[in-house]
Amino acid sequence: MNHTVETDVCIAGSGPAGLILGMMLAKAGINVLVLESQDNFDREYRGEVLQPRFLQLMQELGLREYIESLPSSKVRSGAFYYKEKLLGEFQFDRFSEEIPYALWIPQPILLGALYEKARELPSFDLLFHAPVTGLNEEEGRICGVTAQTRDGELTVKAKVTVGADGRFSVVRRLGGFAMEYENHSGDLIWFSVPRPADWGGALRIKLTDGFPMIILPKYPDLLQVGLAVPPGEWKSIKSRGVDALRQELLGAHPAFRSFAEELRDFKPFVLLQAKTFLVREWAKDGCLLIGDAAHCASPVGAVGVSLSVATAAAAAEVIYEAIQDGDVSAARLGRVQENRSGEMRSVHRIQERGAKVMFASSAFVRSLAPVMISLGARLNLVSRLQRRVLLQPEPMDIHSRFRFQT
Numbered sequence: 001m002n003h004t005v006e007t008d009v010c011i012a013g014s015g016p017a018g019l020i021l022g023m024m025l026a027k028a029g030i031n032v033l034v035l036e037s038q039d040n041f042d043r044e045y046r047g048e049v050l051q052p053r054f055l056q057l058m059q060e061l062g063l064r065e066y067i068e069s070l071p072s073s074k075v076r077s078g079a080f081y082y083k084e085k086l087l088g089e090f091q092f093d094r095f096s097e098e099i100p101y102a103l104w105i106p107q108p109i110l111l112g113a114l115y116e117k118a119r120e121l122p123s124f125d126l127l128f129h130a131p132v133t134g135l136n137e138e139e140g141r142i143c144g145v146t147a148q149t150r151d152g153e154l155t156v157k158a159k160v161t162v163g164a165d166g167r168f169s170v171v172r173r174l175g176g177f178a179m180e181y182e183n184h185s186g187d188l189i190w191f192s193v194p195r196p197a198d199w200g201g202a203l204r205i206k207l208t209d210g211f212p213m214i215i216l217p218k219y220p221d222l223l224q225v226g227l228a229v230p231p232g233e234w235k236s237i238k239s240r241g242v243d244a245l246r247q248e249l250l251g252a253h254p255a256f257r258s259f260a261e262e263l264r265d266f267k268p269f270v271l272l273q274a275k276t277f278l279v280r281e282w283a284k285d286g287c288l289l290i291g292d293a294a295h296c297a298s299p300v301g302a303v304g305v306s307l308s309v310a311t312a313a314a315a316a317e318v319i320y321e322a323i324q325d326g327d328v329s330a331a332r333l334g335r336v337q338e339n340r341s342g343e344m345r346s347v348h349r350i351q352e353r354g355a356k357v358m359f360a361s362s363a364f365v366r367s368l369a370p371v372m373i374s375l376g377a378r379l380n381l382v383s384r385l386q387r388r389v390l391l392q393p394e395p396m397d398i399h400s401r402f403r404f405q406t
Helices: 016-027 052-061 064-068 107-118 170-175 233-239 242-252 254-261 304-325 335-358 363-378 381-390
Strands: 003-012 032-035 073-075 077-082 085-091 102-104 124-127 132-138 141-149 152-163 179-194 202-207 213-218 222-229 270-279 287-289
Touching (some): 003 016, 003 141, 016 304, 052 102, 073 213, 107 124, 132 152, 242 254, 270 335, 335 381
Parallel strands (some): 003 032, 032 124
Antiparallel strands (some): 141 152, 179 222, 179 270
16 A cells, blocks of 8 residues: 655664754754664664764764763773784873763664654654655655555655665665765674673774784673775685684684684674765755765774764754755755765775775785884874864854754
């Protein structure tokens, strides 16, 4: 059976960007319908580190205390190692005295909490199990979507349609949005192991004679480990068999020993492509892309979620005023891109520099990496780059209509 609903804004995707945008617009009295393709939030995610810049935005929205009340662990420091040799360290309080840590919050918990806050607003609604299957147009303007629900086909008529559906965005594909650039620096091969009792709250970037590793404390009591491999290398690793990888992990760190000894196949590993891309034009008449749908960040620096919600916050102001003025043209909605694309290009450039070290296939470049990192740490270059990525360049000046009570 076909059903039709009308709303002001239809958002495809209930990740952090989609929910934050929906919450802000609903708080300002805009009718919002969020469509989520999955049945719930209970699935595996990779973007679970919330950097200080995320908490800066939450503070501006009046939500920081709420977010920090959720089950989480704090990451207060980090270190670079070559094998067991310490190359350099950093403390988050050097970046921000006000927010001297990043938070690790499992994303099902974060999304569930945002949803609970959003559903208190009468103009907010979310529909699970509703994948978008088509974009609807009238006189050349996108005016909503078609989605497939348990009850049949749903037609959503909307003044503004937002694609917040991630790096593999259906809205982007259906809308014919073109890429300006796309870089695939390498892949991170993720797995988790129990966290040693003496590990603390530090993240580590570890260089070895094999593959570099990113090791993150994962709430509540795990380490999430990412092996950094050149593009396509994972296929070669698997072709060599699990024994070769087991031996590398056994020699990499004592915390991996039990995991490696019990390893029988490649099922415990998950591949995440370390891609950066930027869509050429984020808006068409009646339609806007935000977050990873518009500007995907590499896992390097773990800032993807923080950057996506910053774009969502910028989009809330633009969409609100566009609806008030009755102008939802590409030029008007494109102000989001004017506001956010400069920083995204800058972050992508920084990430690509780091990726050249992390995902280098050249043995010569990999041999120089410890020297480069050690020198960069001594000259404070690493901390300067981290500050540019982990903190907001300036407050976003959120209008009071979007703020929640603290």
